[in-house]
Structure formats: structure tokens, C-alpha cells
Ligand SMILES: Nc1ncnc2c1ncn2[C@@H]1O[C@H](COP(=O)(O)OP(=O)(O)O)[C@@H](O)[C@H]1O
């Protein structure tokens with residue numbers, strides 16, 4: 133028999149078999165479109181103008197691609213841990229149903245997060261292949277970025293699960309995306325180096341998990357050194373996963389077993 | 391859509407008919423009224439006429455065509471064929487004018503879940519073009535009337551089924567309608583809520599509001615309706631007041647007999663001549679008779695020895711089941 | 721149909737406006753409870769503008785417009801962001817929200833039991849999208865002005881232009897929504913919006929594309945909106961702008977007509 137958390141993973145996987153088509157758009161096509169529009173389109177301007185200097189001779193699409201990889205796993209990790217979790221708690225109440233069986237709250241959280249990690253892994257591998265086919269980086273190098281991308285996604289999945297579990301209102305979820313996820317998408321080094329930001333914002337950007345994820349992915353894919361040692365970036369992201377994970381268990385327990 | 395416009399004064403072109411004399415006071419008048427969805431006939435050439443001030447019922451099993459008829463009267467569903475006049479006008483051309491004088495309680499609530507109780511009635515009043523100063527005092531009265539005065543600021547979702555139904559009624563009354571159309575107003579409610587609703591509807595009727603009610607509850611029809619029609623499979627199969635219908639389609643009393651297991655099957659023709667009509671059901675036997683006591687006496691004399699004998703008055707339910715059959719409709 | 725009933729169909733047209741207003745009022749009441757959603761919609765284009773200014777602008781430098789003049793990158797992108805946010809606001813309001821009201825909340829069934837008709841509803845909902853869009857547009861134009869990105873007083877025309885974009889997309893969005901069957905269909909809407917957002921001369925001039933792609937991009941309704949607003953904020957007025965405006969007006973009108981027709985079909989079978 134499967135260990136308890138894996139049974140939760142299985143349940144998620146079965147649902148996904150029915151709904152995967154929709155997620156193709158958000159998790160796969162949208163980075164491809166960004167890569168085409170910004171990497172190729174805008175890139176042709178950047179490479180011609182002053183940008184070539186700012187990026188130290190790197191083609192813009194090569195700069196952008198690993199950043200988009202990290203940003204996409206952030207989006208996937210966060211959205212998989214917001215609306216589906218809210219649905220489990222409140223709309224369809226699948227969590228209540230699961231808790232009426234031998235599944236406990238920690239199993240539920242573990243099952244959910246392991247499932248998100250599986251999703252992140254699938255997404256990252258597909259994306260890496262696409263990035264390579266754009267000629268942005270070589271496939272072998274890009275594959276090195278996959279673990280970093282998954283870790284980045286998890287650094288969002290865990291805390292967002294905790295956030296969702298502790299909020300009653302759906303509107304807070306939209307606010308999370310509008311005021312946290314989208315600004316990070318734009319300012320954490322995905323589209324341009326965070327060093328271009330005004331100083332106060334620059335320090336904020338360095339505190340975001342996405343910046344560390346982008347640094348890791350870019351370092352791995354381009355074979356360059358990240359700003360900090362790899363271990364430092366990775367530990368920072370792991371800390372978000374660990375804290376988010378334990379807070380998730382706490383909030384979910386409070387919410388479902390009052 | 392195929393329907394001709396007519397002048398405000400109804401001119402009966404169908405020729406002299408049994409209902410003709412009441413025409414001048416008819417609020418709703420249907421002749422050969424038909425509704426088709428594609429090939430499917432939901433309402434099949436029905437005739438009825440509803441007078442000002444009465445409570446008129448449409449009785450019938452699920453799928454009989456009650457809702458389809460209500461929606462045509464409420465001018466939200468085009469008439470396929472035949473003639474329909476509401477307030478002496480044609481819904482096809484005067485839909486907005488008709489709806490302005492109508493209150494509608496649809497079969498399933500269409501309350502606005504994004505608004506509070508008060509706002510639901512207020513905005514609904516605004517749809518009728520009523521100004522805020524008229525609405526505010528009227529809504530306080532209406533919420534009082536449907537016993538929701540304390541819940542004005544509550545959202546709709548947490549309300550119980552009965553409360554939602556009452557709110558829908560308050561909303562339907564906001565334009566002070568001349569005609570209130572209620573489609574299964576009490577289906578799904580508990581007994582307390584049903585009685586509370588009946589009470590409110592009775593008061594409305596006393597105030598002179600004309601009511602059209604569909605239901606498949608016989609007690610509701612008996613309680614509320616002055617006159618009713620029984621619909622089955624898109625047609626009207628009977629028409630009259632509740633007492634009329636019982637007199638016409640049933641007997642004064644019904645004797646219900648239950649026999650020990652296995653006995654009923656062997657009873658054969660020993661019931662012959664006991665009653666005007668008898669009906670053998672899987673679990674009991676019904677004897678329709680004008681004198682229940684005489685029938686029971688005869689049963690004892692014939693030594694039929696039923697396990698239990700119940701004599702009751704005939705109800706609309708007996709009429710209904712006789713007319714529409716006992717097979718389950720879903 | 722007799723002349724009399726024809727008259728009755730024409731005269732109420734005068735009161736359509738008044739009836740549709742009550743639909744607007746309903747939405748105003750709803751957003752009283754969730755104003756934060758309304759408010760937060762203002763920020764996304766601001767974030768993008770800021771990113772264009774401090775980030776991409778430094779990478780790209782200046783861009784050249786059709787006549788070869790150099791334009792500051794942020795001043796180039798800002799009008800496109802205004803156009804895109806008008807599109808986003810209108811599409812969100814006219815797709816997800818209307819789908820919810822149509823299929824789940826049964827809001828329109830309630831409305832149709834009153835003197836309101838399908839056309840009043842379509843008009844009222846699109847009107848509401850426009851009001852919402854106007855709020856964002858005014859805010860964004862003020863921000864552009866403060867940031868010194870307006871190069872012409874003609875920029876005030878950016879507001880009506882944004883409303884025109886809103887009208888075009890609200891009409892089209894509502895018409896499309898009336899054909900949708902499930903929430904999954906909205907993934908396609910999101911995809912379409914993203915494609916339009918990224919490829920309508922938003923972040924760089926069309927001259928970046930090969931000629932055939934330039935032709936394709938001109939099919940994008942957002943492209944017409946971007947050109948319109950950009951001409952106003954940069955102060956380059958041309959007669960061809962009429963064509964762009966006409967395109968958007970036609971798109972909105974067809975959308976409105978189809979929406980009303982479809983609502984009647986769906987709600988009054
Ligand atoms: N919009 C529709 N399209 C097709 N068939 C319909 C529609 N509305 C009702 N019907 C059919 O018409 C018949 C009568 O329905 P209805 O008037 O709702 O009956 P009742 O209210 O008496 O239960 C039913 O068989 C129903 O399935």
C-alpha cells in the first residue's frame with residue numbers, strides 16, 4: 133500500500149489527468165510567448181543598442197530565458213497552491229473528505245506539496261527543451277537549471293499554501309498575485325538586472341525568493357557564477373520551503389480541525 | 391416570432407366560447423396557447439382565463455408544462471402559437487409594460503448573491519425605474535412583511551431556504567404588482583416555512599393581488615387556490631375549484647385497506663360492489679365511496695378481515711392521481 | 721409586424737438608456753463590497769510602466785518611430801500599456817464576470833423578470849466595463865503626466881481612445897462569453913489576451929518584425945488601440961487614425977449586437 137501522503141499525490145494526479153489541457157496555456161504557452169515577444173522581438177532592439185553593454189555582450193534572449201524559467205515555476209508553484217487549495221478547503225471541500233479517512237493534516241500538506249513538485253519538474257523539463265530550441269542556451273546546460281527551477285517553485289508553493297490556508301477571502305488571493313507575484317515577475321531580475329533598480333528597491337528585490345531562483349537558474353544555464361555561492365542561494369530558498377511547509381501544516385490544522 | 395399585434399381592448403376572435411362572458415374582467419387570457427422547444431411540445435394548445443383578484447393554480451406532475459406556461463405569462467418566453475393576453479396586451483409586443491406590472495417568484499431563486507438582502511430588493515426596484523426615496527420606506531415594509539427586517543444587511547448565501555424564498559417574494563412585490571406569478575413557491579421548504587409563506591400569500595390575496603401559483607402539493611392548492619387547472623403532458627386535463635374537482639373526479643370519502651402479507655393477492659372479486667371505484671395498489675386497496683361507514687360495515691359483513699381500515703375524506707390528491715396516473719414522472 | 725408595433729419597438733429605445741443605468745447601479749453596489757478588486761486593477765500597468773522605465777528602457781535606449789524620430793522608451797511603451805489595461809479591464813469584466821452572472825448566479829434571469837430586456841442588460845454591462853476602464857485610464861494618464869511621459873496636450877484624447885478600446889473589447893468579450901460552456905474556455909481567452917498584449921507593437925515598433933508578421937499584427941485590435949493612443953500622447957496626429965478608431969467602434973458595435981442577440985436566445989428560450 134502507498135504511504136499516506138503519496139495517496140494524496142495520487143488523487144491530485146488523477147484530477148490532473150482530466151484538467152491538464154488548461155494548465156498548458158498558463159504554464160507552458162505563456163513563457164513561450166514571452167520568450168518570443170521579449171527575447172526575440174525586444175531582444176533585437178536590446179542587442180543593437182546600449183543593452184549589449186549592460187548585459188556584458190550576452191544576447192538578450194540568453195539573459196531572459198533562464199529568468200523566465202524561474203519566473204514560470206514561481207507562477208506555477210503559487211497558482212497551484214492558491215485556488216486549488218482554496219477549492220480543497222472551501223469550495224469543493226476535498227480536504228474535509230480526505231481528513232475523514234486515515235489521512236492527517238501533515239499528510240495532506242505533504243501530498244499537496246509533493247504533487248506541486250512533480251508538476252514543477254514536468255513544467256521545467258518541457259520549458260528547458262523549448263528554451264534550447266529557441267537557441268537561447270544549449271540543452272545540456274539548460275537541463276542543469278531544472279533542479280534550481282523546481283526549488284524556486286517550491287519556495288513559493290509552500291508559503292502560498294500557508295497563506296491560502298490562513299485566509300477566508302478569495303479576493304486576498306487575487307491581491308497576492310497583483311501585489312506580490314506580478315511585481316516579483318517584473319523586478320526580480322527576470323527581464324533586466326536588479327542592479328538597475330533604484331537602491332531601496334534593489335535591496336527589496338534581493339530579499340525576494342525569485343531573485344535567488346533567477347540567479348541560480350541563470351548561473352546553471354549559462355555556466356556563469358551567481359552573485360552569491362550556489363549553496364547560499366539554495367539555502368535561502370530551502371528556508372522558504374521549510375518555513376512555508378510548517379506554517380502550512382499549522383494554518384491548515386487550525387482551519388480544518390478547529 | 392409569429393404573433394400579431396392587437397389593440398389594447400381585447401377582441402375575441404376565437405368566437406363565442408364558454409368563458410366569453412368573463413372576458414371583460416380577465417387579467418390573463420389564453421387560447422390555443424402552445425410552446426414548443428424545437429420539435430418538443432411543452433405546452434399544447436391550452437385555454438384558460440384568469441380573473442382579477444382570484445388565486446389561480448396550475449397543478450401537475452414534473453414536466454407537465456407549468457413553468458413553460460408561467461414564463462410565457464411573465465413575458466420572458468415567446469409564445470410559439472396561439473393567443474396570449476396579459477392585462478389585455480400581447481407579451482410579444484408589450485413585454486416590458488407587462489413585466490412592469492408583474493411580480494415573479496421563479497421556480498429556482500434568482501437572488502443576487504453578490505448583494506445584501508436590502509440591496510437585493512433595492513436594486514430590483516431600480517430595475518423597475520423606481521426612485522430611491524420611494525424604495526427605501528417600501529423595502530422596510532416589505533422586509534417586515536416577509537419577516538426579514540433584521541436581516542437587511544446580511545448577505546444572501548447564509549439565509550435558509552425559507553428565508554430566501556421569502557426574500558424572493560419581497561423582491562417580487564417591490565413594484566406593487568397587480569399580478570403575482572409564483573412557480574412552486576414552497577417546494578423544498580420545511581413545514582413551518584411553508585405555512586409562513588401561505589399566510590403571507592393569503593394576506594396578499596386579501597389585499598386584492600391576483601395570484602397565479604403552480605405547485606404539485608395538493609394541500610397547497612386546496613389552501614390557496616380559488617380555481618385551478620390540472621396539467622398533464624402539456625395539456626389541461628381538468629379545470630374547476632378544488633371542491634368542484636373532488637366532486638367531479640372523486641367520491642366524498644375514501645376507504646383505505648391494508649391486508650396481511652399475501653392476503654391481498656387472493657382477494658379476487660370479493661371487493662366487487664363495495665364502492666363506486668376501487669384501486670388495488672401494491673401495499674393497499676383504495677375504495678372510493680360516498681359513504682365510508684356503509685362500506686366498512688359491508689367489509690365486516692363479508693369477513694374480509696383487513697389488517698387496518700382507514701376512512702378519510704377525499705382530497706385533491708385523489709383527483710390528481712386519478713387524472714395524471716401513478717407512474718413516476720421525472 | 722404592423723406599423724403600430726414597429727412604433728412600440730422604436731419608442732422604448734429612448735428609455736433604453738435609463739433602464740441600462742440600473743444595471744450599472746447594480747454593479748456599483750457589488751463593488752462597494754469588493755472595492756479592493758477594483759482598486760488593485762490600477763497597479764498592474766503601473767508596475768509594467770515602472771519596469772519599462774527603470775529596466776527595459778536602460779537596455780533598449782531610445783526607439784525610433786515610423787518617421788525615424790528618437791523616442792524615450794518609457795514614453796513609447798506607456799501609451800501601449802494604457803491601451804492594454806483598457807483591454808484587460810474590459811475583457812475581465814465582460815468574460816469571467818459575465819459568465820458567472822449568466823450561468824451560475826442567474827443575475828440576468830432576475831433582471832429579465834423586470835421591464836429590462838436583453839439589450840438593456842448588454843448595454844448596461846458594457847457601460848459598466850467602460851466606467852471601470854475610464855477610472856483606470858484617468859489614473860494612468862495622470863501618472864504618465866506626472867512622470868513627464870506626455871509630449872502633447874492631445875494626450876487628453878487618450879481617455880476617449882481608451883474608452884473606445886474598452887468598448888471594442890467589452891463587446892467582443894461579452895459576445896464570446898455567450899458562446900462559452902465552461903470555465904476551461906477562459907484559458908483560451910487568457911491566451912488570446914496575452915498574445916495581443918505581447919505582439920501589438922506594445923514593447924517595440926512593428927518594424928522589428930519581418931514584413932509578413934507586420935501585416936498579421938495589424939489584424940490585432942489592440943494594435944489599433946495602441947497606435948491611436950500613442951499618436952495622442954506623442955502628439956503625432958494623422959488622418960489614418962480615423963481608420964483605427966473606426967475599426968474599434970465597429971468591433972464594439974458588432975459585439976454589442978451579437979451579445980444582445982445571444983442573451984435573448986439563452987435567457988428567453
Ligand atoms: N429551454 C428548454 N428547452 C428544451 N426543453 C425544455 C426547456 N424548458 C423546458 N423544457 C421541457 O419542457 C417540458 C415542460 O417543462 P416545464 O414547463 O418546466 O414543466 P413543469 O414546470 O411542469 O415541471 C419538460 O419536458 C422540459 O424538459
Ligand SMILES: [Mg+2]
Nearest residue numbers: 456457458497
Ligand atoms: Mg416547473
